[in-house]
Amino acid sequence: MSGYGLYLLTRLGQFALVVFIGINIAFVVTHATPIDPVEQSIAASTQFGSINPEAIEMMRQSLKELYGLQGGLWDQYVTFWRRIAVGDFGPSLSAFPTPVSTLIARALPWTVALLVVSTLLTWVLGNLLGGLAGYYRRNRALRFAGILAMAFHPIPYYIVAFLLLIVFGYLWPVLPISGGYTMNMEQDWSWEFILSLLRHGILPVASLALVGLGGWFMGMRSLVSNVVTEDYVAYAELAGVERSRILRSYVMRNALVPQVTGLAISLGSIFNGAIITEQVFGYPGVGTLLISAVHAGDYSLVLGITTVSILAVSFAVLLIDLAYPLLDPRVKAR
Amino acid sequence: MRLWRAVAALVVAVWPLGAIAQGTISDLPRKETLIVENPEGTIKNAGWFNIWAINAGSQSNGLQQLGMDTFWYIDPQKGVDGVWDNSLASEKPIYNADFTEMTVKLRKGITWSDGVEFTADDVLYTIQTHMKTNGLRWSAPVQINVAEVSAPDPQTVVFKLKKPNSRFHALFTVRWNAMWMMPKHVFEKVPDITKFDNNPPVTLGAYTLKSFDPNGKWYIWQKRDDWKRTTVARFGEPGPKYVAYIDPGPPDKRVIAQMNHELDIIHDTSPEGMFKLAKDSPTSHGWFKGFPYAHPDPTLPAVLLNAENPMFKSRDVRWALALLIDIKAVSLASYRGAATISAIAIPPTGAGPQYYHEPLEAWLKTFELDTGKRKIKPYDPTIGKQIADMLRPSLKDQIPTDPAEIAKAFGRGWWKPNPQAATELLQRAGYTKKGDKWYMPDGKPFTIHVMVEGDLRPVMTRAGSMVAQQWRQFGIDASTVVAQGSMFDRRQAGDYEAMISWSVETWGGHPDLAYFLDSWHSQFVVPPGKPQPARNWQRWSNPELDKIIEDTRKIGFDDPKGVELGRDYVKLMVREMPIIPLMSYNVFTVMDETYWTGYPNAATAPYTDPVPNWGNTKYMMVKLKPKQ
Numbered sequence: 001m002s003g004y005g006l007y008l009l010t011r012l013g014q015f016a017l018v019v020f021i022g023i024n025i026a027f028v029v030t031h032a033t034p035i036d037p038v039e040q041s042i043a044a045s046t047q048f049g050s051i052n053p054e055a056i057e058m059m060r061q062s063l064k065e066l067y068g069l070q071g072g073l074w075d076q077y078v079t080f081w082r083r084i085a086v087g088d089f090g091p092s093l094s095a096f097p098t099p100v101s102t103l104i105a106r107a108l109p110w111t112v113a114l115l116v117v118s119t120l121l122t123w124v125l126g127n128l129l130g131g132l133a134g135y136y137r138r139n140r141a142l143r144f145a146g147i148l149a150m151a152f153h154p155i156p157y158y159i160v161a162f163l164l165l166i167v168f169g170y171l172w173p174v175l176p177i178s179g180g181y182t183m184n185m186e187q188d189w190s191w192e193f194i195l196s197l198l199r200h201g202i203l204p205v206a207s208l209a210l211v212g213l214g215g216w217f218m219g220m221r222s223l224v225s226n227v228v229t230e231d232y233v234a235y236a237e238l239a240g241v242e243r244s245r246i247l248r249s250y251v252m253r254n255a256l257v258p259q260v261t262g263l264a265i266s267l268g269s270i271f272n273g274a275i276i277t278e279q280v281f282g283y284p285g286v287g288t289l290l291i292s293a294v295h296a297g298d299y300s301l302v303l304g305i306t307t308v309s310i311l312a313v314s315f316a317v318l319l320i321d322l323a324y325p326l327l328d329p330r331v332k333a334r
Numbered sequence: 335m336r337l338w339r340a341v342a343a344l345v346v347a348v349w350p351l352g353a354i355a356q357g358t359i360s361d362l363p364r365k366e367t368l369i370v371e372n373p374e375g376t377i378k379n380a381g382w383f384n385i386w387a388i389n390a391g392s393q394s395n396g397l398q399q400l401g402m403d404t405f406w407y408i409d410p411q412k413g414v415d416g417v418w419d420n421s422l423a424s425e426k427p428i429y430n431a432d433f434t435e436m437t438v439k440l441r442k443g444i445t446w447s448d449g450v451e452f453t454a455d456d457v458l459y460t461i462q463t464h465m466k467t468n469g470l471r472w473s474a475p476v477q478i479n480v481a482e483v484s485a486p487d488p489q490t491v492v493f494k495l496k497k498p499n500s501r502f503h504a505l506f507t508v509r510w511n512a513m514w515m516m517p518k519h520v521f522e523k524v525p526d527i528t529k530f531d532n533n534p535p536v537t538l539g540a541y542t543l544k545s546f547d548p549n550g551k552w553y554i555w556q557k558r559d560d561w562k563r564t565t566v567a568r569f570g571e572p573g574p575k576y577v578a579y580i581d582p583g584p585p586d587k588r589v590i591a592q593m594n595h596e597l598d599i600i601h602d603t604s605p606e607g608m609f610k611l612a613k614d615s616p617t618s619h620g621w622f623k624g625f626p627y628a629h630p631d632p633t634l635p636a637v638l639l640n641a642e643n644p645m646f647k648s649r650d651v652r653w654a655l656a657l658l659i660d661i662k663a664v665s666l667a668s669y670r671g672a673a674t675i676s677a678i679a680i681p682p683t684g685a686g687p688q689y690y691h692e693p694l695e696a697w698l699k700t701f702e703l704d705t706g707k708r709k710i711k712p713y714d715p716t717i718g719k720q721i722a723d724m725l726r727p728s729l730k731d732q733i734p735t736d737p738a739e740i741a742k743a744f745g746r747g748w749w750k751p752n753p754q755a756a757t758e759l760l761q762r763a764g765y766t767k768k769g770d771k772w773y774m775p776d777g778k779p780f781t782i783h784v785m786v787e788g789d790l791r792p793v794m795t796r797a798g799s800m801v802a803q804q805w806r807q808f809g810i811d812a813s814t815v816v817a818q819g820s821m822f823d824r825r826q827a828g829d830y831e832a833m834i835s836w837s838v839e840t841w842g843g844h845p846d847l848a849y850f851l852d853s854w855h856s857q858f859v860v861p862p863g864k865p866q867p868a869r870n871w872q873r874w875s876n877p878e879l880d881k882i883i884e885d886t887r888k889i890g891f892d893d894p895k896g897v898e899l900g901r902d903y904v905k906l907m908v909r910e911m912p913i914i915p916l917m918s919y920n921v922f923t924v925m926d927e928t929y930w931t932g933y934p935n936a937a938t939a940p941y942t943d944p945v946p947n948w949g950n951t952k953y954m955m956v957k958l959k960p961k962q
Contacts (some may be wrong), residue, residue, distance in 0.1 A: 034820040037866065043387045043822035045471060046868040053858040053867035060865070062469040063388065066528065071850035095379030096390055097529050103378055107547060131928050170590045175792035178591065179551045185360040187548070192360075283585040288376050295790075295819045301378075 004325060015318045022310040027080060031073060035297030037093035038063045067093050080303070089304035100304035103289060108308075111285035114201065115274060118208035119266050125209075127259055128214025130136055131252045134224025142290070148219065158276040159206035159241055164279060168203060176200050178282035204281045208274060210310035216259065223255035230254075264310025265313070266322045354377065359578065361892040362554070365929055365960055367572035370946045371588060371601040372396075376581045377550030383543070384532035385514060386464075386957065388471045393511065395546075396579040400955070401537035402514040403565055405438055405506040407794045407950055409611045410632050410684045410842025410943040414569050417685070421565045422452065422515060423548070424489070427503035428614045429890065434498050434520065434683055436570075443558030445563040446539040446615035454485035459518035461493075469528055472513040475505055500887055501848045505538060508851065508949040509632075509841050510828075514650035539952060540564040540572050545913040552580040565703050566956050573930065573958035588936050588960040594927050599933075600924040600944050608922040612732075617927045619943055622936045624732035625725060626672030626743055630683035630918035635794055637784070637801055637914040638833050643864045643873035645774060645782070645831070650763040653703060653784075653909040654756035657712060657899055659801055661748040662721055670796035672727045673746035675718060679907040680900075681918045682745050684842030689897050690904055691746055698747065701908060705755045706762035712755070715747035721760065745917065752809055772809045774834060781811040785824065785833035788816035797916060798834040826865040828873055837869045837913060847900045848886050874912035879903065921945045933955040 041063055051059075063069075068090075083090050089100035129149070133142040151313070152160070165215060169177035179198040181187070228251060236246050251306060275287035286305055293301035359367060372395045382391025388594050406421035412417060413478060420426065422444065428437040444452040462481045464476035479502055482494040495502060507514050517536045525528040534543045541555035556576045561567055582588045582597050582607075589607040591597035593615050608627050611618040620627030629631035639646040639655070646652055665673040674854075676682040677698065680690045685793050700714040722740045726733040734740050759768070764775035772780040782805060798814050803813035817824050822828055839850045853868060856875035866873055907913075923944045925933040934944045934954060942953045 034823055036823050039823045039826055043826065043868075044389050051868060052475050052478060053853045055478050056472035056867035059388075060475065062473065066469040092379070094389065095382070095385070098379045098382065098390070107378075110549065165587070165590070169587075170593065173594050176579070177587060179547070180549060183359045183547070183552045183580070184362055184545050184554050190822060196360075200587065280587075281585070282376070282551065282581060282587070284547075284551060288377055292376065292378055297819065297823075 006195050007323065007325060008016055011318060011321045015314055018314050019310055022314070023084070025308050026306040026310065027077060030164050030299035031076070033294075033297055033299065035295075037297040037299070038067065038069065040094070040297045051199065052284055054081050067091075067096060073233070084307065089307070090300050092254045092293075092298055092301045093118075094293060094298035094301065100301050103301060104286065104308060106288045107284060110283065111274065111287065114204055114283065114285060116207070116267065116278070118205045118212065118274075119263070122209045122212035123216055123259070123266070126213045127220045127252075129213075130217040130220025131224050131247065132254075134146040134221040135228060135251055137225075137245050139191070142154045146217065149217040151214075152210050152286060153218065157207055158280060159211050159281040160292035161204075163275055164203050164207050175203050179204065180284045189298070190284070200283070204274070204277050207277055209278060217264075219262070220255060224251055225259065227251045227255045243277065267316060272282065341514075344638075350425070355754065359554075362576050362578075366575040367554075368576070368598050368930055368955075369578045369580060370396075370599045370957065371582050371597060372553070372579040373601040373947050375579075380546055380548050380553075381533050382531045383535040384470070384527070384530050386470045386516060387528055387530075388469065389769050392550070392553075393608070394556045394579070395533065396541065396543075396577060397553075398511055398514065398949045399557045400541035400577060400951065401535055401539045401543070403444075403538035404505065404508060404512045404514050407508040407953075408513075408841045409950055409953070410509070410948070411940045412905055413843060414941045419953075421508075427891075429500065429502075432498050433494050433500040433502070436493045436495065436502050437729045437777050438491045438493070440491065441565065442489060444565060445560065445571045446519075447560075448517075449560070450517070450519050450536075452538060452938075453488040454491045455488070456518045457491045457857045458483055458485050458625040459522060460516040460728075461511070463516065463521065463527065463791070464513075467527065470507065476513075479505070500890055501846075501852065503693070503891070504849060506536075506697045510948050512700065512949070522879035525800070532681070538953065540566050540782060544576065551660055552578055552617060554578045558842040564953050569801075569953065569956040572955035573932065573960060574955060575957070587800075592924060595926060595928045598926050598928075598930055599944070601920070601946055603922045603924060605672050605922065608672070608924060609670070611924050616750065618924050619927070619933075620937065621924060622743055624734070624918065625670065625673065625729050627924075628669070628920035628922045630671055630674040630681065630920050631683045631838050631943070631945060632684050632840045633919035634681045634838040635797065635834060635836050635916050635919055636677065636838065637798075637835060637874045637916065638830075638835050639913060640828060640831055640833075641872050641912060642828055642832055644690070645780070649763070649910055650706075650759040650761040651765070652914070653712075654763075655805065656749050656911055657752045657756040657759070658804055658810075659749070659914065660723065660751045660804060661717060661916065663804065664725075664797050664800045665721055665744075667702055667765060667795070668793045669917075669920055671721060672922075673721075673745070673920060674691035674743065675721070675748050675917045676915050677713060677746070677903045677908075679838050679913065680847075680904060681838065681840055681842070683918050684926065685845050686842075687746075689785075689845040690900065694901060695746060697905065698908070702753070705757045710752065711756050712749045713747050714750035717748040717750070718744040718746050719747045735960070745797035751804075756808065770809050771811065777914060779811050780809075783813060783815045783831045785815045785817050785821070785830040787821045787834075789819060794834045801834070807836065824868075825871050828862055828866055828871075830859075830865075833871075834916075835871060836869045836919065837867065838915070840870065844891075845897050845900060846891055847896070847903060848883075848891075850897055851883055851903060854879060856880050869939070873911050874910075876906065876910060876912075878906055927961060929961055930958045931961050932959045 030121035038060060042059055091097045092100050092103055113256050129145050133146050136142055166175055168175040175197055180200050184195055185193055233250050278285045290305050374392050374394055377392040379391045383397060385393055386777050399813055403422050405707050407419040409420050420565060422441055423441045424441045440454055461476060464470055464473045467473055479495050479499055480493055481496045484492050485524060515662055520536050521527055540558055540561040542555040542558055546553040557572055557575050583592045585603040585607045588600045589610055590601050621629035639652055661675050663669055666810045674682050681685045682691055699715055702709045703712050719740055721744045722733050766773050774780050784802045786795040787797055802812040802814050839851055846864045850869050854870040858867055859869045859873050882899050889895050934942050944948050
């Protein structure tokens, strides 16, 4: 077997192991929760209405039967893996009988769109400005951008989100502060709908981008600062190569390799959702779904979301691992 | 400088955009649309409208308020035409002498939103479906109570019960919700109703579903063209043509949305949010014109003491803990003073004060507590007034001066803090103080963990923290335990020592207490570790209480003896102190009059509870008129 083939097999094995262990841990953690979905349902049902105590015990038994929770933990574990094998997470316990996969499929596009846009925007702008700042170190505008990036970076993104909310939702109310699109609008991909989507996405994206920008900016600036001291850059400058070409082809390209790795991991983690951003801006998505599932003790749904997340992150890392030897022969050699 | 000038010019140029850039509803005239908060938040199963399935979808997204109907409603306040309303029924429930049979006469001329007439067949279908189907929201109470149901004619339904039940009608009487009627012609075609989403719902109420967000952020309901063939038509035409139920987000965002006039009714916000709106939004108002603004719901937050825990077995200990609480500090800590306190185990709202608080005031003033060394009169009738006086310097004329208004807004009296009497009571119970710490009779430190819900219910959490702090200052090792989402589980399992919660909930507008009290009978108290059914979370039992409950079961709902028995219950609770009542559950519902007028309020229009997730909200619709 060739070196790359062996490398591929090893990495695929690691991928499968990580996914298996991750999902098992998720199963144990979700089932260790002190919140019982049956009791949550009963509490929600009896919180306001007049219910006879005798009826409550009957309701408890019916719900356990309905939710399929009568077996022991081992039975549930076996059933869980049987379902996972065919891509079925079973019914949600807090939105019974709707399948978990339906709920995730409904929420996921919103989260993916929000986080792909904010991650890519942040990555492109952060690296571009960081690269320029690292190369043109005396430029005042870029130094100011560096100060701004360093100032925003340590602020928790939910603080920035609240600031944006107050500024653009209250003091100068020009942007919507809740929801994914305008009420009573058909989701028909008309211009009106797309514009509405964009308007509703501005503040959530901005809150993530403003904070995330600093990390990429500072990382890229440091990388470029190191690369510019390399001999080949010095030779290129001495040889009279255009500065823009040196920056583009000699500096940025070499500095980008670790940033690409970071991007891949960031894109993999978008399936975790942006819980607080979604909460602050009332934006639909997996984060909102996850919080609601945790509060309701809906471990089917929590497990479903967690499994999707584990698969996505592991798959992103696998792709990077598989791509590395193609980019850098030293990895294959090891 | 040029750059800054350009930025400033840009800001000035785009600033007016603020006036036009909002706009939350597409294609609907704002002046014809009422926008209401759905406190359930974002609904994950948005397209589910089968309300008979347990918790599969939203209930207070307008579905139960605008789409559902049942036999009777009891209003938590005065009601549009009295507290009791015959809705789908044309008269009150008719019981036989031993309460084993209940006859319901139905109103004629009511139709479903698809034009089909509502008749006794729908009732029969609803009941029989619940009798033969497990796992529906009302399957269990129907299966336990109903032996047989029949319809001698299209407007009469007769229930034969398995055993006497003088309160069987409560199942069909709305207090927040009740068992709603199903459209037979829709559901009978469905093979498995537990898996039927009922989308779009055929309604009996005056509205039908117009549109909804698949992600569960909003629902829009439209007034039926044939609204005259619904039960609320007796009171006039519903004002709003459209009603939107939305998830506006956390409390601060609700305040922002109302200040931008994009949310007409806030279901509930923080005390601080309410104060902000009262100060800066002239069109916003609460249930009370001034402080405390909030609507006192017929629910009684209290310190529940787990009666199965040995440390609370002694009445002396329970009373000692009550006498260590300064309710003024609890009111300030929890509701920032906007609480309506109650010394007795009845919510101080609706019919409560008229039937219980006022008549029992004289008894409370003379009530004596024997500490073992002396007798004290623990009740201080002036505490409500003291809270009002305390707040008046900062809130000035927002605080009423009329004693009757003060009692209505802040409550009447409470137990005067008395550490000396508490010491005597604890000593009589065998507790001892060494240094500055108290010890139990077995020599272990007197430690109390007060369970609170945490961020999910901050007002009650703050109340719990204050109570624990006051006990701690006295030398008891008290602290709070934040249960967050596990609160319901731990409450049901009895996995707590003391907690801030409520086990007393009443009809509000009607003095009958069986609504919650029947479940307090010792027959339902379970051993430690077993799940306790609602609502006797404190797991307290008492032969005298059992007798009161059994006597109540033997009399009719409107029998005046019920109030006498209710007062006996109150006196027993004061003597035994199994829970320490604190105050009513005040809900900061805020209504904006920019687009609509006619909202309920305490002073001039107490026709219903303004809290908009109650089924009773349907009556608000007929009172609302567009602002001219």
